[in-house]
Amino acid sequence: MKKKGVELSLSFLVVLVIAVAILILGIRFIDSIASETIELDKITTDQLDKKFAELSCSASDRVCIGIIKKVIAKGNFDAFGMKIINIDDMAMFKVVVTRASAFDLSEKEILNNIDFKYNPNPVEIEKNEEKSLGIGFEVPKDAVSGTYIFDVLVEYNVDNEFIPYADVEKIYVQVP
Numbered sequence: 001m002k003k004k005g006v007e008l009s010l011s012f013l014v015v016l017v018i019a020v021a022i023l024i025l026g027i028r029f030i031d032s033i034a035s036e037t038i039e040l041d042k043i044t045t046d047q048l049d050k051k052f053a054e055l056s057c058s059a060s061d062r063v064c065i066g067i068i069k070k071v072i073a074k075g076n077f078d079a080f081g082m083k084i085i086n087i088d089d090m091a092m093f094k095v096v097v098t099r100a101s102a103f104d105l106s107e108k109e110i111l112n113n114i115d116f117k118y119n120p121n122p123v124e125i126e127k128n129e130e131k132s133l134g135i136g137f138e139v140p141k142d143a144v145s146g147t148y149i150f151d152v153l154v155e156y157n158v159d160n161e162f163i164p165y166a167d168v169e170k171i172y173v174q175v176p
Helices: 002-042 045-056
Strands: 063-065 069-071 077-085 091-104 115-117 123-125 130-138 146-158 161-164 169-175
Touching (some): 063 146
Parallel strands (some): 069 169
Antiparallel strands (some): 091 146, 115 130, 146 169
16 A cells, blocks of 8 residues: 555656646746747837848849838938849949939829939949948928939949949839
């Protein structure tokens, strides 16, 4: 009889130890989920936009503008980021930005008078390397509300002549 009592006690202790271990692991799991939720809450929308822009650039894209449309209020400045990935031998690249067109809220064509700034100088990019560049737009205070469209062309130097490296990309600036 005494032997059965000891076996029962040891079995009970083993089950009790396993139950406590599972309880502790469950509490740790819930705590880790809660802490990740708090960290996600701390991320700003700008950081989320940046992460999305990085994800939306495919590895096969030679030129990528992650976010192609932004709302910029009158009198304000904002920038678009672009990435150039060189899949050829080391070369010089240059960006050419031009005004394409503009439309007011009733879709009537208007003058595209938004100022833009970027580095027009050629930049050297090694083979299989990438370079991130910015294009800034400043909306005048007297700008007409509407959509302003810009063409972005990336060219690279082949035999001392700059030729298109990829298709023309579009940037859309919406002015409320």
